[in-house]
Amino acid sequence: MAEHVYDPHAIESRWQRVWAQERTWEVSNEHDAGGRSSNAYILEMLPYPSGEPHIGHLKCYALGDAIAHFNRRLGRRVLHPMGYDAFGLPAENHAIKTGEHPRDSTAASIVSFQRQFRSWGISIDWSRELATHEPSYYRWTQWIFLELFRAGLAYRKEAAVKWCPNDQTVLANEQVDAEGRCERCGHLVEVRQLEQWFLRITDYAERLLGDLEEIEWPGNVKTMQRNWIGRSEGAEVTFRCEQLAIDYPVFTTRPDTLFGATFFVMAPEHPDVLRLVEGTEHEHEVHEYVNVALNETNEERGNVEKPKTGVALGRTVTNPVNGEQIPMFVADYVLMEYGTGAIMAVPAHDERDHAFAKALGLPIRRVIEPAGGTDAADADVLPFMGDGVLVNCGADFDGMPNREALGEIVRWLDREGKGHASVNYKLRDWLISRQRYWGTPIPIVHCPSCGAVPVPYEQLPVELPEIEDYTPKGRSPLAAAEEWVNTTCPSCAGAARRETDTMDTFVDSSWYFLRYCDPHNQTAAWDPEALREWMPVDQYIGGVEHAILHLMYARFFCKALADLGHLDFQEPFQALFTQGMVTKDGAKMSKSRGNVVSPASIVERVGADTARCYILFVGPPDQDADWSDAGVEGVHRFLGRLWRLAAEAEERGVKSGEQFDVSAEMQGDDLALLRKTHWAIDKVGGDLRRFAFNTAIAAVMELLNDCSRLRDSVEAETMRFALATSASLLFPFAPHVCADIYERLTGARVWEAAWPHAEDELLESDAYELVCQVNGKLRDRVMASAGAGPDELKELCKQAPNVQAHLDDKEIVKEIVVPGKLVNLVVR
RNA sequence: GCCCGGGUGGCGGAACGGUAGACGCAAUCGACUUAAAAUCGAUGGCCUUGACGGCAGUUGUGGGUUCGACUCCCACCCCGGGCACCA
Numbered sequence: 056m057a058e059h060v061y062d063p064h065a066i067e068s069r070w071q072r073v074w075a076q077e078r079t080w081e082v083s084n085e086h087d088a089g090g091r092s093s094n095a096y097i098l099e100m101l102p103y104p105s106g107e108p109h110i111g112h113l114k115c116y117a118l119g120d121a122i123a124h125f126n127r128r129l130g131r132r133v134l135h136p137m138g139y140d141a142f143g144l145p146a147e148n149h150a151i152k153t154g155e156h157p158r159d160s161t162a163a164s165i166v167s168f169q170r171q172f173r174s175w176g177i178s179i180d181w182s183r184e185l186a187t188h189e190p191s192y193y194r195w196t197q198w199i200f201l202e203l204f205r206a207g208l209a210y211r212k213e214a215a216v217k218w219c220p221n222d223q224t225v226l227a228n229e230q231v232d233a234e235g236r237c238e239r240c241g242h243l244v245e246v247r248q249l250e251q252w253f254l255r256i257t258d259y260a261e262r263l264l265g266d267l268e269e270i271e272w273p274g275n276v277k278t279m280q281r282n283w284i285g286r287s288e289g290a291e292v293t294f295r296c297e298q299l300a301i302d303y304p305v306f307t308t309r310p311d312t313l314f315g316a317t318f319f320v321m322a323p324e325h326p327d328v329l330r331l332v333e334g335t336e337h338e339h340e341v342h343e344y345v346n347v348a349l350n351e352t353n354e355e356r357g358n359v360e361k362p363k364t365g366v367a368l369g370r371t372v373t374n375p376v377n378g379e380q381i382p383m384f385v386a387d388y389v390l391m392e393y394g395t396g397a398i399m400a401v402p403a404h405d406e407r408d409h410a411f412a413k414a415l416g417l418p419i420r421r422v423i424e425p426a427g428g429t430d431a432a433d434a435d436v437l438p439f440m441g442d443g444v445l446v447n448c449g450a451d452f453d454g455m456p457n458r459e460a461l462g463e464i465v466r467w468l469d470r471e472g473k474g475h476a477s478v479n480y481k482l483r484d485w486l487i488s489r490q491r492y493w494g495t496p497i498p499i500v501h502c503p504s505c506g507a508v509p510v511p512y513e514q515l516p517v518e519l520p521e522i523e524d525y526t527p528k529g530r531s532p533l534a535a536a537e538e539w540v541n542t543t544c545p546s547c548a549g550a551a552r553r554e555t556d557t558m559d560t561f562v563d564s565s566w567y568f569l570r571y572c573d574p575h576n577q578t579a580a581w582d583p584e585a586l587r588e589w590m591p592v593d594q595y596i597g598g599v600e601h602a603i604l605h606l607m608y609a610r611f612f613c614k615a616l617a618d619l620g621h622l623d624f625q626e627p628f629q630a631l632f633t634q635g636m637v638t639k640d641g642a643k644m645s646k647s648r649g650n651v652v653s654p655a656s657i658v659e660r661v662g663a664d665t666a667r668c669y670i671l672f673v674g675p676p677d678q679d680a681d682w683s684d685a686g687v688e689g690v691h692r693f694l695g696r697l698w699r700l701a702a703e704a705e706e707r708g709v710k711s712g713e714q715f716d717v718s719a720e721m722q723g724d725d726l727a728l729l730r731k732t733h734w735a736i737d738k739v740g741g742d743l744r745r746f747a748f749n750t751a752i753a754a755v756m757e758l759l760n761d762c763s764r765l766r767d768s769v770e771a772e773t774m775r776f777a778l779a780t781s782a783s784l785l786f787p788f789a790p791h792v793c794a795d796i797y798e799r800l801t802g803a804r805v806w807e808a809a810w811p812h813a814e815d816e817l818l819e820s821d822a823y824e825l826v827c828q829v830n831g832k833l834r835d836r837v838m839a840s841a842g843a844g845p846d847e848l849k850e851l852c853k854q855a856p857n858v859q860a861h862l863d864d865k866e867i868v869k870e871i872v873v874p875g876k877l878v879n880l881v882v883r
Numbered sequence: 884g885c886c887c888g889g890g891u892g893g894c895g896g897a898a899c900g901g902u903a904g905a906c907g908c909a910a911u912c913g914a915c916u917u918a919a920a921a922u923c924g925a926u927g928g929c930c931u932u933g934a935c936g937g938c939a940g941u942u943g944u945g946g947g948u949u950c951g952a953c954u955c956c957c958a959c960c961c962c963g964g965g966c967a968c969c970a
Contacts, residue, residue: 275887275965282886282966289970307970320970359884359968393969400970407968481969602965672907674896678889679963686895689907692922699922750897753906760906763923826902831951833902857937871950877901881950 059702061695063662067791071176079806080178082132084573084585095131096589097123098568098628100597100605101138104164104186105145108171110637110644110670110682111598113654117667117788118634118676118748119596120177124787125743127178128810134589136571137172137179139165141188142560144222144239147493150525157493157525161188171655175663176790178806183574187563188493192570194516195580196563197498199612201509202619204499208255209487211507215324215391216486218247223527224490225251230604243352252497252556253484256611260284260480262625263610271630273677276602283603285481290465292474294319294372294399296383299331303372306394306479309404310468311461313376314448315422316399317412320365320384323348324391328368331383337369341385348387356387363388363411374399375473376464377449386411394479402438409438422447423457485608487559492525492532494557502544502551511545517553531555564605565612568592568627586622595628602633632746635679637670644682652682664789665691671748671788694792697759697785700766701778701796707771711802715776724765725773730817731761732777737813739784748788755785775800783811826877827852829861845872852878 074080099119102112123135139161146157146164165186172179185192203209217226221242230238237244256263264284267277289308296303303319321328323345332341344366348356355361365386374381388407389398402412402419412419425443445452445460451467452460468474488497498510498517510517520539525532533555534540544551566580573585597605606628613627636643639650657666669690673680710716717729735758742751762777782796786805797805825839825848835855839848849870852858862882869881 278887279965285966285969287969305970309970357968361968363968388968388970390969398970405970407970410968479969481966599964669907672895681895683895683908685908689909693907696922749895750906753897756906824902828901828951831901831949836902860937869950871901873901877951879901879950 059699061698061792063664063694063792066698066795067174067176067663070791070794071173073794074176074178075173078182080133080135081180081182082134084588091588093131094134094589095123095126095594096134096568096592097126097594098134098136098571098592098596100595100601101140101564101567102168103143103145104139104141104161104168105143106164107167108654110652110654112168113175113666114634114637114670114676114680115596115598116172116175116177117670118632118746119594120667120790121671121743121748121787122594122596122746123178124790124806125810127806128787128808130809134183134571135178135180136183136185136574137177137181138184138567138571139168139186139188140560140564140567141165141186142193142494142557142563144224144491144493147491147525148222150493151527158188161186171658174658175654175667178790183571185567185570185574187495187560187567190516190518191577192567193495193563195570196495196558196566197510197515197517198512198580199566199616200495200558200562201498201512201515202621203254203615204509206615206619208258208615209252210255211250211252213248213250214253214486215246216249216251217244218249219244222491223529225249225486225488246349249488251486251488252554252558253486254562254611256485256608257480257482259611259614260286260482261478262614263482263607266610266614266626270626270628272628273599273631273633276599276606276631276633279602280607283482283607287479289477289479290468290474291395291477292399292468293375294381294397295375296331296370296372297380298370301327303327303397304395304474305397305399306477307399309401309461310464310474311445311457312401312404312422313374313399313464314445314452315401315403315420316374316381317402317418317420318381318384318400319372320386320389320398320400320408320411321368322389322391322396323385323387325385325396328385331368331370335369337367340366341368344385348385351387363407363414365411365415375468375471382417384411384415392483393481404438404440406438406440420447426456485559485611487562488556489559490527490529490531490555491557492519492522494560495563496533497554497556497558499554500542500544500551501554502547502549504549505544505546505551507554508544508546508551514545519557531557533557561604561608565608566616568595568609569622580621583621583623590622591624591626592628594630594632596632596634598636599633606631632677634676635674637680637682639682641681657687661687661691662694662791664792665694668694668752668785668788672752674749676746676748693756693759694789696763697778697781698792698796700759700762700774701782701799703766704771704774704778705799707774709771709775709800713779713801713803713808715779716772717776721773724768725770728761728765728769728773728777730820731758732780733813733817734758735784736780736811737818740810740813743787752785752788755781758784780811783808823875825851827855827858828877828879829858830881831879834858834861841875843874845874848872848874848878852880 097119099115123133127133141161146161149160150157200209217231219226219237219242221240222237226237231244264286267280287308289306290310291304291306294303294305328345332338365384368383368385370383371380372383400408402408403421404423419437422445423439423443424446425441442457445455445457465476496517496519498515500508500510502508520536522532522536540553542551542553569581572589573581576582609627613622614625616622617625639652642648644651669687672690673686721729735754738754739751758781779797779800782793783805786793794805821841822838824836826833827835835857837851837855839851849872865882867880868883871879
């Protein structure tokens with residue numbers, strides 16, 4: 056018999072050529088008989104092209120490709136496109152270091168990504184490829200910005216913003232980590248007052264929260280978004296400073312504790328703080344305190360453990376419920392960004408207010424007592440955060456349960472015009488200005504007489520100018536391109552200057568999935584018809600690190616664009632799957648650790664099919680997976696065994712065609728292998744539907760082990776069916792070698808073949824191994840026929856030799872029968 | 884501190900409340916080979932020379948529900964992630 060050698064490189068390049076030449080994975084927007092319901096949009100997050108793809112990319116695209124292939128085999132038309140999130144800081148930083156234009160380094164990286172994606176055999180519709188840095192793409196990013204601008208959803212304001220001194224640019228709140236460091240470079244972030252562009256995502260807080268109910272996303276991702284949006288219900292209550300006749304509204308979630316407010320605190324950034332003390336004896340001390348507070352890093356200021364500090368303003372406000380004059384303070388534990396930048400302090404029922412009152416020796420007044428009297432030991436412990444009944448709240452409210460009082464007090468405030476029910480969110484507006492070169496220019500012209508004027512649509516795109524020096528100097532490098540900056544006002548034709556900030560790259564990636572539906576449209580961002588064909592994305596796949604930023608922004612874009620009449624759906628991603636990280640020796644792969652496994656070297660060594668299968672076989676795809684070179688070899692051996700067995704079967708002389716001459720009339724090993732094959736069909740299909748790729752691959756391994764074991768004892772046709780089916784089932788994971796095997800055994804193309812069907816009668820066997828337990832412990836196994844009734848099974852069990860041994864002369868007190876499974880005898 | 888995940892052999896991991904450890908890796912032994920690699924086969928707690936057979940324990944810890952618990956409930960320990968002075 057000839058020597059059969061599995062040669063992945065020859066096999067893979069052959070099939071890649073076929074798919075490229077025949078444009079196998081391209082789909083048109085014109086649907087045929089099946090209509091929209093037979094379409095599936097399978098999408099993996101687009102990569103940021105920097106250097107070469109890493110193992111995480113391989114996992115993401117191998118995973119998405121398996122889903123795409125499975126959907127095609129189920130008869131759906133699958134849109135499975137690819138693009139590049141090509142703007143961004145790393146390419147620009149590289150340019151600063153080397154002088155190489157970001158466009159060139161990005162292009163080089165894109166070529167590398169393209170080459171590798173092809174070498175992995177990912178079934179991409181290359182006709183729809185896009186990159187966000189191409190003018191033909193960002194033209195429409197600019198168009199969307201202008202649509203938002205016209206709708207009042209893009210606006211400019213001076214704000215205290217997070218500034219990274221290393222990257223010399225502003226960051227979004229979301230891009231600053233818990234320690235107050237830049238997400239990208241790790242430098243401590245500073246606060247600066249600058250005019251910046253914002254998108255009004257906060258208008259959508261309620262809908263972004265509520266619509267989470269409508270989508271099939273992992274629970275943890277939904278929870279993260281909910282926490283980030285941070286909805287709180289409460290009331291806005293007005294405290295009046297009589298001396299200066301100024302009303303200060305505050306937000307509170309606990310209006311039931313309003314009678315316990317014994318002082319009032321403002322954030323150091325509050326614009327009125329200095330005004331309130333101007334010319335008073337407190338001025339100096341307050342100035343000093345504010346200066347210190349503003350120079351604190353986020354890290355220092357955010358530390359909950361830090362003792363509370365603050366100073367008096369020497370003013371008072373009136374508590375609206377009881378008319379009390381309570382003193383005003385400034386303290387750094389109050390945040391300007393949340394609520395109104397000022398709070399009522401209830402030290403008896405709030406931990407932070409309590410700590411502050413203790414530190415400064417301020418009065419503490421309890422207004423809630425635990426219900427049921429004073430018996431509880433912890434009743435005396437303050438602050439008390441639990442529920443109870445009101446005390447010290449006047450005749451109208453004393454004795455009322457606090458939850459009930461909460462509503463009553465808000466109604467009272469509303470009647471008196473001193474407050475009203477209110478909802479607050481932690482979510483802030485999205486700061487999109489970046490003082491950097493390599494991004495989408497903001498299409499606005501600043502005119503001395505007309506203000507901020509949108510660039511007319513017909514003048515889009517506003518293209519990035521060529522510049523000499525990418526080094527950031529605290530303003531956008533674009534500002535140096537004088538010829539580009541100086542322009543005329545589209546409104547009055549007078550001299551004007553272009554906006555020099557570029558957009559956060561998250562803007563680019565907030566709508567790319569729409570463009571894939573109609574990527575070559577020259578006259579619009581998309582044709583609504585094209586979107587109706589594909590959107591929303593049926594299955595979105597990516598890393599959990601995008602749980603908040605990208606996924607929130609994309610949702611916001613869809614809702615805003617839907618409101619503007621451009622979309623007829625609200626949510627972009629119907630289902631989401633978040634994949635786990637790939638680690639090496641338990642640690643995150645990184646250049647500094649020197650434990651980076653390059654996909655190119657793996658593919659070079661064992662081929663793409665092995666690499667793809669292994670990364671999905673190693674464990675559940677939503678969990679982290681540790682890369683093991685030895686494990687890869689195991690999968691490689693498996694594919695080699697499959698291929699050799701198929702080559703051997705082919706040599707034995709098989710029939711051709713996809714009709715297999717196998718039937719339930721078979722007996723012995725043939726029947727056993729036939730059954731195992733149908734078991735595998737059933738198992739793999741079920742596993743694919745629940746993303747259990749590891750057990751799906753294991754099932755094919757089991758089938759192959761049986762093929763191997765029975766290779767000399769079954770008919771050639773039985774073997775042909777088992778092996779062709781193995782290839783068919785494994786195709787979503789190892790497309791090249793499976794296409795090869797399937798063609799050898801059937802002459803047909805596996806990707807055109809329907810997903811195999813498991814016959815019910817072959818899934819059931821006429822006899823099974825009955826488990827015999829005594830007191831819940833396994834004592835024996837006997838063969839039982841499938842039709843046997845409970846009494847018959849009980850008898851079988853009692854006759855089993857080892858059951859008898861454990862029965863002795865004991866009394867059977869209970870008999871449990873689970874037909875098809877087991878009998879459990881309970882004895883005493 | 885709050886909110887999510889997760890603790891199963893030497894390792895990665897399987898397991899609708901019903902035979903724990905599928906599948907793979909590593910290991911050991913054997914076949915083929917002059918040899919090695921590749922390949923194929925076997926083994927995997929304890930007792931038994933060995934097979935047959937038998938026996939016990941076991942899914943982070945302690946309790947509970949159940950004929951029966953990796954799986955459900957309660958308490959605790961450890962690991963990973965997210966949020967964190969949000970009034």
